[in-house]
Each structure stands twice: as C-alpha cells, then as structure tokens.
Amino acid sequence: MKSLLKFFSLWVVLLTLLVQPVYSEKLNPAVLYELGRKAQLTDNLPGAIEFYRAALELNPVFLQPMIGLAESFFSLEEYEEALKYVKQAKKYDRFNLRLNTLEGRIRIGLNDIEGARSQFQEVLKKEPNNLETRFGLAELDIASGKTRSAAVKYMETLEAAPQNRRALLSLALLHEAEGNISASSTYIELALKYHGSDAQVNLEAGRIALSRGELPRAEKYLLTAIALDSDLIEARRNLAYVFLKSDRSSKAASVLEELINRNREDVLSWFMLGLAFERLGETLKAINSLSRALRVRPDDEVSRIAMENIALAKLPLDDKIRKNFSDYHLKQGSLLEDKNLLDKALYEYRRSLRLNPESKKARLAYAEIFRTRGFITKFSKELEVLKSLGYTDNIIQDSLEATRGKRYDQVSVEWGIDQYAVEKDMLKLGVYTLIPANREIHPTVGEISSHYFIDMLQKEERFDIVNREIAITSFKQAFRASRELDIDYFIILSCQESERSFSIWADLFLGGTGARLNTMHIFRTANDRVRNAFLKLASKVEELFPLRARLLTREFDRGVVDLGRLSGVKEEDNFIIIKKGKLRLKNDSIGFLxxxxxxxxxxxxxxxxxxLSEGIIIKKSFFDRINQGDILIAPPPTDESGMEEEEERDQGLLYRLFALFKPKS
Structure with a gap:
C-alpha cells in the first residue's frame, strides 16, 4: 500500500507542478530532477521521463536531467532518443567518461559496433581499469557473437574484484544462455553468497530458477527480492509467472491486479492477467485484459496473437468478438495489398477468415488475390463458398459466370477431375516449443507463437500437424511423443524477443530416429516482426521438403498427377515414378529412399x-508396371542446410545484461 501511494503521489506532484504558474517557487528544476530520479530508481521510467523533460523545459542547460533521459530511454530500448540526450549531455560535460560508456552501450543497442568500440576505447585511454567500460566491452563482444571473449572479460573483472555483483550476475546469465547450467549455478550462488541482501541478485536468481522450471526455488528468491525492495516490479511480475506455471492462477491474478493498480499502462501485467483469466476459464475477462494491453501498446503482436488464439479456441463462430478481430486483419490485408505485398496480404485475409469464416468481404479479398495471380478456379471455388453461405448478390453471380468461360481448356475439365476435391498425401509434422530455450518478454510467448505458426503451415495440404502438446521441457519429451504418434518429422521452436526484435530458432528432426536434419534461424526487427518472422519460417519449412505427387489417372502414355501451379510445378518439370508403398524417408537427411x-x-x-498437372509417362522397362496411385517425387533441393544466419548477436542475452545496468542512487 505504501508503494502504491508513493507511485500516485509522484504523478499528483507532477500534475500539480505543471499547472502552476512559471514564477511559482515549487517549479524548481532541481525538485523536478529529484522526482525524476526517484521515479527512475523505482523503474517508473515513463514518469521519470516526464519529470526530466519538465526540468529541462525550465532549465534547458541542466545537465543531470539530460543524463537521466539518456539512461531512461536506454532502459526502454529507445536507443535513438537515448543517443540524442547523451550527445546533448556531452556538450555540457565533455570530460565525463561515464557519458562515453553510456553512449557506447547505446550504440551497441543501435548495432553500431565500431561506434561503441570507439567510445569505450576513449575511456580506457584515460582509465584502463574502468569497470563499467569493461562491462561495456563484454557486451560489445556478445553483440558481435563472441560470447567466449565476453566471458573472459567478466572473469578478468572478478580477478580484480572477486565479489563484484555485476560480473557474477553477468557470468550467470551468459552461461545460462549457453546452456551451461552448472557454471551458471556456480556464479548465481556466489552472487547470493556475497550479495544475499541485494534485491537485484535475488531477482536474477529467481528468474534463472523460473527458466529451469524450479518453481519453489524461484518463488523463494522472488519473495526475498520483494521483501528487500517492495518497488521491484519485475520481481512481482515474475512471482505472478511462478503462480501461473504452478496452477495458482487466482494468486497470479491478484499480484497482477495490484501491479495494474499501480500503473494502468503496464502492458506486460495486462498481458499476464489475460493468461491468468484464461486458465481460470474466464474467457471474456481474458480477452478484455489482452485488449487493454493492446490499447496501451497497439503494436504488441504477442498480445494480439494470444487474444485471437483464445477467441479461436473458446468462442463460437458467430461471436461478435471474433468478427471484430477478423475485421482488423481484413484492414491489414487491404493496406498490404495496396503496397503490392500480396503474400503478406493473402496471409492477413486468411487469418481474417480463420476468425470469421463467413465474412463476405474477407473471402472476396482473399479470392481476388488468387484471381490476380491467374488462379481462376481457386477464385471461383471461394465464390462458391460464399454462395453456399447464402450470399447470392449480383457481384458473386456475375463473377462466377465470367470465370466459367475461362476454364474450358483446363486439365481438370478435360480429365473430369475436381482438382480441389482431391485428397493428397501429407507429411505428418509435429511442432513443439522448448520452454527452457525461450527468452521471453511475454511469458509463454513460445507456446502462443507456436499455435500461430501451426496456423500458417496449415494453409497448404502438404502437412498434417499432429500434436499431443506443444510446450515441452526437453527434447526427449518431443521425441517420445513423435514416436508414439508415428510422426514423419518434428520441429522444435525457441523464441527470443526484445523490445525491438524477434528471433526464432527452429530445429527439424526425423520422427523415427530423432536425428537433427536442419536448423533455421530467423531474425526480424521493426513493425510486424513476429508475423514476418513466422511467415519467413513457414516459407523455409515448405521449401525444405521435395515435392511428392500421386498418379491420379492415365491413358496410354499420358497421365495426371495431383500437383499444379499452386505448388510451383511448371511445364517440362521431371518426376521419378516410384511403386506405391515403396517410398521411405531418409534417416540422415531430408528426402526419400x-x-x-x-x-x-x-x-x-x-x-x-x-x-493438377498432365504429362508424358515414360516407362523404365519393357513391361508397363505403372499404375494409378504410384508416387512421383521431384529431385531434392540443392541446398539442404537451411541455415539462415541473418544475425549473430544474442539479443535476449544482451537485453538481460542491459537490464543489470542501473543508475547509482
């Protein structure tokens, strides 16, 4: 209660000061700066920014608020704004080496590696043993993909200062990120030994225990952190996550509601409250909480995906909420189509239809893209769906009439085959997310986004997604399920998010043996990064597998197979014909034996x-043994590595290390 009153009192003071006349004695820049500092030290960064800006309005050359703004924007990962204020501060304090170190960290966030290095070297010329700068250099190594070099720098710090809190925590986080649980435990235990009364140390110990699924241990450390610093919001939020993971959703909701009462703009607490209500069976409350998160931050894709996943799973098809969610994607698709981004527009229209299959506007927009690309039959099939739903207006009737004359010479018409009614052979695919490997801002982002990814993969008839559960704690769990379900291949996903980026690692395994066949890494920044990352991954997964078709019918040396232009088949493509039932999966790579x-x-x-495709059949031997139902395969892809190295820096680890940066009180 005391903390709650403290939070509201800061805002009351700010509003009071801002409405008073300029000549009032209370409009003192120094007072505003101190209020900003208090807000910053209690992680109320938006409040700190308002106070600092108010102080600068009254005294534009006041150095300390400039530094405070640079630090606050850095903590919010608003690196351009942070750089602006640190540069401004350096104009008034050119010899303050602390500002060089801060600018170096900011430039790491901006991926300006050489600019960051230059700032750190400037400091080390004058102060070779500056610890903050050495920490910055270690972070620079991580940004450059040199984690071993970073570990050496942290170790060098410990040689000079064996009890250094920052070095111990950094090494614990670094080894945890690399999967070295033993080393991580050693350093976190040393940090607790030397700094057991430090709230931040207990918070990090709790986070590490939580990521390992050690819930009682995590709860103990987080409760200690809260007892040491009742204003440590991250400790309370992580405690709520412990309650969620241990099936105490009511307790989680209570903690989160208290956090929201402190700060109505707390996006993550609104998000987590939505998860808590979902687990309590309160569907409408869950959706309302997630929509509140989106109101605060409209670009929060994970909150939107979670909200839509709940609607898809729990609400009836004709629910008004589903229709509203569908309209959002219809609008997004239209905007993308206007920019000629047709693949992304097609996905948005498809998502709109998933939410509201009876939407006339969404289905017309979806169908129109196929018509634009020359898929007239697909276009007419979508119009037939609308007709079956009771839409019989002139637009639909006229469009159907116009397409009939364009289909007379199609393979499907000549052979009398309904090409969209053919049942195709599909690969059985499992999709999992490895909970310990996800480095999250949004708790359970791996599971939420895995459902989203599955939805993308199911757009084609190539994959039959078979899952007993999605969230797993070990490879063994996924492998066992895949064996029991007789899955051909399975994918294990791990996600890593920061405020500005989203990364996915996807490992593809053979279902029968568990052999790893492929690793893919997708990295995206900017708006719609979650959608764009998973669209890219879905595309890469589809490209990995060689095409497989079935001979539907034949007349002498002519035949028809169940693949066509939608699958990328073109004239003069060649396929090998294999006897039905004789095709097996390779056990050491992607492909067939x-x-x-x-x-x-x-x-x-x-x-x-x-x-469909029509082609010429050439028998291999004198006797013609080729029959309906035999299998055709295309040559395998020339590049089976599938590795996409778009970015080497470990964004999740950097985010955690940056979070250790705290201004001195």
Whole structure:
C-alpha cells in the first residue's frame, strides 16, 4: 500500500507542478530532477521521463536531467532518443567518461559496433581499469557473437574484484544462455553468497530458477527480492509467472491486479492477467485484459496473437468478438495489398477468415488475390463458398459466370477431375516449443507463437500437424511423443524477443530416429516482426521438403498427377515414378529412399493446372508396371542446410545484461 501511494503521489506532484504558474517557487528544476530520479530508481521510467523533460523545459542547460533521459530511454530500448540526450549531455560535460560508456552501450543497442568500440576505447585511454567500460566491452563482444571473449572479460573483472555483483550476475546469465547450467549455478550462488541482501541478485536468481522450471526455488528468491525492495516490479511480475506455471492462477491474478493498480499502462501485467483469466476459464475477462494491453501498446503482436488464439479456441463462430478481430486483419490485408505485398496480404485475409469464416468481404479479398495471380478456379471455388453461405448478390453471380468461360481448356475439365476435391498425401509434422530455450518478454510467448505458426503451415495440404502438446521441457519429451504418434518429422521452436526484435530458432528432426536434419534461424526487427518472422519460417519449412505427387489417372502414355501451379510445378518439370508403398524417408537427411528396382519410370509435365498437372509417362522397362496411385517425387533441393544466419548477436542475452545496468542512487 505504501508503494502504491508513493507511485500516485509522484504523478499528483507532477500534475500539480505543471499547472502552476512559471514564477511559482515549487517549479524548481532541481525538485523536478529529484522526482525524476526517484521515479527512475523505482523503474517508473515513463514518469521519470516526464519529470526530466519538465526540468529541462525550465532549465534547458541542466545537465543531470539530460543524463537521466539518456539512461531512461536506454532502459526502454529507445536507443535513438537515448543517443540524442547523451550527445546533448556531452556538450555540457565533455570530460565525463561515464557519458562515453553510456553512449557506447547505446550504440551497441543501435548495432553500431565500431561506434561503441570507439567510445569505450576513449575511456580506457584515460582509465584502463574502468569497470563499467569493461562491462561495456563484454557486451560489445556478445553483440558481435563472441560470447567466449565476453566471458573472459567478466572473469578478468572478478580477478580484480572477486565479489563484484555485476560480473557474477553477468557470468550467470551468459552461461545460462549457453546452456551451461552448472557454471551458471556456480556464479548465481556466489552472487547470493556475497550479495544475499541485494534485491537485484535475488531477482536474477529467481528468474534463472523460473527458466529451469524450479518453481519453489524461484518463488523463494522472488519473495526475498520483494521483501528487500517492495518497488521491484519485475520481481512481482515474475512471482505472478511462478503462480501461473504452478496452477495458482487466482494468486497470479491478484499480484497482477495490484501491479495494474499501480500503473494502468503496464502492458506486460495486462498481458499476464489475460493468461491468468484464461486458465481460470474466464474467457471474456481474458480477452478484455489482452485488449487493454493492446490499447496501451497497439503494436504488441504477442498480445494480439494470444487474444485471437483464445477467441479461436473458446468462442463460437458467430461471436461478435471474433468478427471484430477478423475485421482488423481484413484492414491489414487491404493496406498490404495496396503496397503490392500480396503474400503478406493473402496471409492477413486468411487469418481474417480463420476468425470469421463467413465474412463476405474477407473471402472476396482473399479470392481476388488468387484471381490476380491467374488462379481462376481457386477464385471461383471461394465464390462458391460464399454462395453456399447464402450470399447470392449480383457481384458473386456475375463473377462466377465470367470465370466459367475461362476454364474450358483446363486439365481438370478435360480429365473430369475436381482438382480441389482431391485428397493428397501429407507429411505428418509435429511442432513443439522448448520452454527452457525461450527468452521471453511475454511469458509463454513460445507456446502462443507456436499455435500461430501451426496456423500458417496449415494453409497448404502438404502437412498434417499432429500434436499431443506443444510446450515441452526437453527434447526427449518431443521425441517420445513423435514416436508414439508415428510422426514423419518434428520441429522444435525457441523464441527470443526484445523490445525491438524477434528471433526464432527452429530445429527439424526425423520422427523415427530423432536425428537433427536442419536448423533455421530467423531474425526480424521493426513493425510486424513476429508475423514476418513466422511467415519467413513457414516459407523455409515448405521449401525444405521435395515435392511428392500421386498418379491420379492415365491413358496410354499420358497421365495426371495431383500437383499444379499452386505448388510451383511448371511445364517440362521431371518426376521419378516410384511403386506405391515403396517410398521411405531418409534417416540422415531430408528426402526419400527407394530401391532402384521400385523405380517404374519418369513423368514429364506438359500442361499445368492450378492443382493438377498432365504429362508424358515414360516407362523404365519393357513391361508397363505403372499404375494409378504410384508416387512421383521431384529431385531434392540443392541446398539442404537451411541455415539462415541473418544475425549473430544474442539479443535476449544482451537485453538481460542491459537490464543489470542501473543508475547509482
């Protein structure tokens, strides 16, 4: 209660001061600065920024608020703003080496590696043993992908100062990120030994225990952190996460509601409250809490995905809430289509239809992209869906009439096959997220985004997604489930998010043996980074697997297979024909195995339809053993590495290390 009153009193004082006349004695820049400092030290960064800005309005050359603004924006990962204020501060205090170190850290956040190095070297020329700068150099190594070099620098700090809190915590986090649990435990235990009465140390110990699933230990450390510093918001939020993970959702909701009462703009607490209400079976309260998070931060993709996942799972098809969510994606799709970003627009329209399958506008927009790309039958099929839903206006009827004359020479028409009614052979695919490997801002982001990814993969008929559970704690758990479910391949995802970036690691394994076949890494920044990262991953997964078709029918040396232009098949493409039932998965790479004696012939595409292709059959032997139902495969991809190294820096680890940076009181 005392902390709550303290928080509101800061804002009351600010509002009171801002409405008083300029000549009032209470409008003292020094007073405003002190209020800002108090807000900053209690992690009320928006409040700190307001106080500091108010102080600068009254005294534009007041150095300390400039530094406070640089530090606060740095903590919020608003690096451009932070750089602006640290540069401004350096104009008035050119010899303050602390500002060089701060600017170096800011430039790491901006990925200006050489600029950061220059700032740190400037300090070390004058103070070779400056600890803060050495920490900055270690962070620079991590930003450059040199974690071993960073560890050496932290160790050198410990040689000079064996009990240094920052070095011990940094080493604990670094080893935890690398999966070296033993080393991480050693350093966190040393930090607790020397700094057991430090709230930040107990917070980090609690976070590490929580990430390992050691919930009683995590709860103990977090309660200690709160007892030592009742204003440590992160400790309370992590405690709520412990309650969520240990099926105490009511207690989690109580903690989160208290945090929200302190700060109605606390996006993460609103988000987590939504998760708590979902687990309590309070669907509408869950959606309302997540929508409040979006009101505070409209670009919070994870909150939106979580909210939509709940709607898809819990609300009936005709619910007004689902229709509202659908309209959002319809609008997004239209904006993307206007920019000619048709793949992304198509996804947005598809997501809109997932939420509201009866939306006339969404289905027309979805169908129109196929028409634009020349897939007339697909376009007409979508219009037929609208007709079956009772939409019989002139637009639909006229469009259907216009398409009939354009389909007379299609493969499907000539052979009398409904190309969109053909049941295709699919690969059985499992999708999991490894909980300990996710480095989150939003708790459970791995599980939430995995559902989102599955939704993307199911747009085609190539994959049958088979899952018993999505969130796992070990590889063994995924492998066992895959064996029991007779899955062909399974993917284990891990996500890493910061305020400005989103990364996905996806490992592809063979279901039968558990052999790792491929690793993909996707990194995205800027708006819509979660959507764009998963769209890229879905595309890469689809590209990994060689095409597989089935011979539907034949007449002499002509035949039809169940792949067409929608799958990228074109005239003169060649396929090998394998005897039905004789195709097996490779056990050491992506692809298929078959005996040479089971190769029956070749198929060369002569005409393509949207979902079918016609071609010439060339038998291998004198006797024609090729029958309906035999399998055709395309040559495997030339590049099976699948590794996408768009970014080496460990954003999640950097975010945690930056969070250790605290201004001195």
């Amino acid at each position: 078959f005996a040479e004696s089971d190769v029956l012939g070749e198929f060369t595409v002569t005409r393509t339809d949207e979902n």
